[in-house]
Amino acid sequence: MPTTPEDPDEGAQTRLADHETVRLPIQRHAVHGEDSARRPARRAPLALAAVVNSLWAAVVSLVPTLVVVWLSFALDSPGGAPLANVLRLGLGGWLLAHWVPLQTGIGTVSLAPLGLTAVAAWRVYRAGVHTSRAVGARARPRGAPWSPWPAARAGAAVGVVYAALGALAAAIAEHKGLDVSTVRVTLTFAAFGLVAGTLGAFAEARGIARLAARTPQIVRDATRAGAVAALLVLGAGAATTGMAVAFSGGDASQIIDDYHTGIAGQIGLILVCGFFAPNVTAWAASYLVGPGFSIGSETFISAAHVSVGPLPAVPLLAGLPSTPATGYAPLLLGLPLAAAMIAGWLLARRSLRGDPGRSWFPLLGAAALAGPIAGVLLGLCCAAAGGSLGAGGLADVGPHSGAVAFVAMFMVSIGALLSTAATTLALRAKRARE
Structure with a gap:
């Protein structure tokens, strides 16, 4: 049982002593915490982080190519193929996905499968994110200014390692x-590797967000609206492609049956079509915008003119039109204008929700600038979706990127301007009534 001291001073001393015994561990813990806070955090070496992340990015994008090549060998040899041949051809397809032209017996092949390209770009972007995170590009001492150099070094390291992996793949293939x-x-x-890795590194280090915050509001709004319009046009192209292939499903099935292969070969052929589906989506977007696309020297497809020559035996091409647009088909040509008007509507709603009293000039200026941005984006997509499938009649395959960018620029600007102005008037009239 606790005893009460007879001397009050003795009790005070006892309580003080007990209090001190309780405080001593807390003080030691606080000092230990200060020492650990001053000690710099251990980070992974830049070279090691870049090698591990870049190698993993390459493996993830290479494996689907190897699987497709292994399955596609069933077209000619149901018993399989030597592992060396599968590896070499898979690496060749992987190089092609990075826009590396291949010199083959039929001529130069440079038509990149954009489905695989998107996977490779995404994984290299993530390699930049993880490398930047591993070296602590986002962390900085309190009060110190933000520096872009850690993220830049991470992106450059990913680019160097990825270049070495590409050279090794070329030597093997x-x-x-x-x-x-x-x-x-x-x-x-x-x-x-430098472009995709640096984007990922700067995104992880909040460099892109800082750059966007310092960009004028009109440029940010125009970039967002132009990107939305371009994505909607590409989405319309994807939907048009899907409907065309669905309506020509019998012809597509007949093309697959003509190969006389087993299930493995059919799966490989379908996966190849999936890799090139983004290319055909860009071709369809070019068709909707107006300039159209060509598949070699004898095949040209547009809404006003159709000329069909010899085509590769690919199920994805079964939905190509054989005549100019007639009947209800011309209504599809209004989809890019509808996409531009949706982008203008979203621009006005978002801007007026944040600032109801925003003046007309920045709104209409952003809508007008959205056209060139959408045109550049669509032109780049169409340029990436083109290439060559050998010498002779298939030396030039894909849409006319310059014409697509030019037409889309005016179409998106006009549609976004009309929609932004109408939406702004409607919202302000509704607000005034309320």
């Missing part, structure tokens, strides 16, 4: 019947 330029592969992979 090159054999009789397939010739690639190692110098060009190295430079292409370095640029690919």
Whole structure:
């Protein structure tokens, strides 16, 4: 039982002593915490982080190519193929997905499968994110200004490692019947890794957000509206492609049956079509915008003119139109204008929700600038979706990117301006009534 001291001073001393015994561990813990806070956090070496993340990005994008090549060998040899041949052809397809032209027996092949390209770009972007995070590009001492150099070093390291991986892949893939330029592969992979990796590194370090915050409001609104319009036009192209293939499902099935292969070969052929589906989506977007696209020297497809020559036996091309747009088909040509008007409507709603009294000039200026931005984006997509499938009649495949960018620029600007002005008037009239 606790005893009460007879001397009050003795009790005070006892309570003080007890209090001190309780405080001593807390003080030691606080000092230990200060020492740990002053000690810099341990970070992974930049070279190690870049090698691990870039290698993983390459493996993730390479495996689908190897699987498709292994399945596609069933078209000619149901018993399979040697692992060396599968590896070489898979690496050749992987190089092609990075826009590396291949010199083959039928000529130059440079039509990149954009489905696989998107996977590779996404994984290299994530490699930049993880490398930037591993070296602490986002962390900085309290009160210190933000520096872009840690993120820039992370992106550059990813680019260097990815270039080395591309050179190694070119050395393995090159054999009789397939010739690639190692110098060009190295430079292409370095640029690919540098761009995608740096974007990921700066996104992780909040560099892109800082840049956007310092950009004028009119430029941010125009960029957002132009990107929305371009994505909607590409979405309309994807929907048009899907409907065309669905309506021509019998022809597509007949093309698959004509190969006389088993289930494995059919799966491989369908996966190849999936890899090139984004290319055909860009072609369909070019058709909707107006300029159209060509598949070699004898096939040209547009709403006003259709000329069909010999085509590759690919199920994805079964939905190509055989005549100019008639009946209800011309209504599809209004989809890009509808996409521009939706982008203008969203621009006005978002801007007026944040600032109801916003003046007309920044709103209409952003709508007008959305056209060039959408035109540039669509032109780049169409340029990436084109290439060559060999010499002779298939040397030029894809849409006319310059014409698509030019037409889309005016179409999006006009549609966004009309929609922004109408939406602004309607919202302000509704607010005035309320």
